[in-house]
Amino acid sequence: MLKNKKLAVIGVGKLGEALISGLLKRNAVEASDVTGSVAHEPSISRVKERLNINVTLDNCEAIKGKDVILLAVKPQNMDRVLKEISSSVKPDQLVISVAASVTTSFVEERLPDGIPVVRAMPNTPSVINAGMAGLCAGANASEDHKSMAEAIFKCVGETVFVDESLMDGVTALSASGPAYLYVVIESLAEAGVKLGISRETSTLLAAQTMLGSAKMILDSKQHPAMLKDMVTTPAGCTIDGLMELEEGKLRVTLIKAVVKAAERARELVNTQTSKFSK
Numbered sequence: 001m002l003k004n005k006k007l008a009v010i011g012v013g014k015l016g017e018a019l020i021s022g023l024l025k026r027n028a029v030e031a032s033d034v035t036g037s038v039a040h041e042p043s044i045s046r047v048k049e050r051l052n053i054n055v056t057l058d059n060c061e062a063i064k065g066k067d068v069i070l071l072a073v074k075p076q077n078m079d080r081v082l083k084e085i086s087s088s089v090k091p092d093q094l095v096i097s098v099a100a101s102v103t104t105s106f107v108e109e110r111l112p113d114g115i116p117v118v119r120a121m122p123n124t125p126s127v128i129n130a131g132m133a134g135l136c137a138g139a140n141a142s143e144d145h146k147s148m149a150e151a152i153f154k155c156v157g158e159t160v161f162v163d164e165s166l167m168d169g170v171t172a173l174s175a176s177g178p179a180y181l182y183v184v185i186e187s188l189a190e191a192g193v194k195l196g197i198s199r200e201t202s203t204l205l206a207a208q209t210m211l212g213s214a215k216m217i218l219d220s221k222q223h224p225a226m227l228k229d230m231v232t233t234p235a236g237c238t239i240d241g242l243m244e245l246e247e248g249k250l251r252v253t254l255i256k257a258v259v260k261a262a263e264r265a266r267e268l269v270n271t272q273t274s275k276f277s278k
Contacts, residue, residue, distance in 0.1 A: 001144075001151040002028045008066040010059050010081060012036035012047045015098060016072035018127040020051050022156035025129075037062040060088040068148065071097045071107075075268070078102050082110035089115055094145050096120055096152070100171055101268035104138030104164060116141040118149040121167060122156070123175045131157030134170030172261035180257055185210055 007029055009016045016036065023029045035054040036047055047055045056062050063069050063085055073081050078099050089095065089111050096118045097107050104117045111117070117138035125131045133153040137146050146161065153159045162170060185206045192202025216227055232238045245251070 001148045004033075005029060005067040005148070006033045006065060007035075007068045007070065008063040009034065009036045009070045009072055010062060010085070011071065011073040011077075012038050012043070012051075012055070013072060014127060015122065016070070017047070017050065018131075019070065019072070019122075019152065019156060020053065022126070022129055023152065024051065026155045028151065028155050035062045035066065059085050063088055063093070066093060068152070069093055069095045070152070071095065071099060073099060075099045075102050078106070079110065082107060086111050091115060094118065094141070094148055096149050098122060100175065101168075101265055103167075104136065104141075108138055108140070114140050116145045118145060119164065119167065120149065120153060121170050121175050122153060124178055126153075126156040129156050132174045133157060133159045134167060134174060135159055135161045136164040136167055137161070168262045168265035169258075171265045172258045176258070176261045180254060181210065 002023070007020075007023070009020055012020065020034055020036065023034070024031055031052050032054075034051075035056065036051070037056050037059045038044060038047060039057070041057065044055045044057070047053065059081060069085075069089065071078065071081065078097070091112070091114050094116050095107060095111065097104075098120045100121065102119070104119045107117045107119075108115065118135060118141050119138065120133050120135050122131050122133040126133070131153070133156075135146070135149055135153065137149075141149075150159050150161070160170075185203070188206035188209070189199065189202040192205060193199050197205070213227070216222075217224055220227070228242075232242065
């Protein structure tokens with residue numbers, strides 16, 4: 001889908017850099033076909049040195065002749081950037097936004113009629129090519145546009161398409177999720193320290209255990225409860241640990257954390273819409 005396609009990345013920060021790096025490592029695009037834009041002059045040399053792509057301070061110049069325009073700017077800057085490039089965007093260009101809580105309709109309303117838009121919500125493990133991205137298509141995006149967007153994010157992890165009404169949930173679950181899991185890993189490591197294991201070793205034990213457990217779910221495609229039961233032998237030590245987790249309401253606390261984050265994401269959407277409403 002990406003062969004011979006030209007890409008513009010507006011806002012080559014950590015995420016923009018990770019996406020470009022993933023595409024280049026997979027040979028999905030050529031460096032000569034990628035142009036990035038940055039907000040400050042010192043960032044030009046940084047991006048050129050790390051990625052060996054064309055870099056400019058001019059967003060309109062960056063998108064000229066490109067097949068895909070990836071908007072990797074902060075949500076609060078999206079309105080300004082869209083209005084800046086609006087007159088330069090062409091109907092045959094695909095626009096992909098990775099700004100949290102910015103809807104496809106928000107983007108479409110600020111661009112010429114008929115522009116195809118795809119919204120993406122990747123997470124921070126994308127920087128190590130182990131990301132998860134939720135995607136949804138705008139009103140003008142075709143199946144080919146969806147496939148092109150999917151191909152981009154497949155270069156840095158896994159993807160899933162959902163209805164846009166579910167994107168706040170995706171944000172709360174997979175985009176915010178790493179923070180929750182870091183707390184779990186930190187807590188397990190602290191327990192190891194409490195039991196006399198060094199902090200370095202405890203962290204390794206906890207992190208690798210979580211990595212392996214996640215891989216078991218993905219590879220086996222079994223329900224997590226079934227895999228949990230495989231570990232839990234009758235009258236063993238695991239069941240005692242699980243009873244403590246249930247008593248401490250870990251399960252319901254994690255559910256409530258995701259729901260609360262989704263509610264906050266919806267608040268941000270409403271704030272964004274009212275702030276920049278026409």
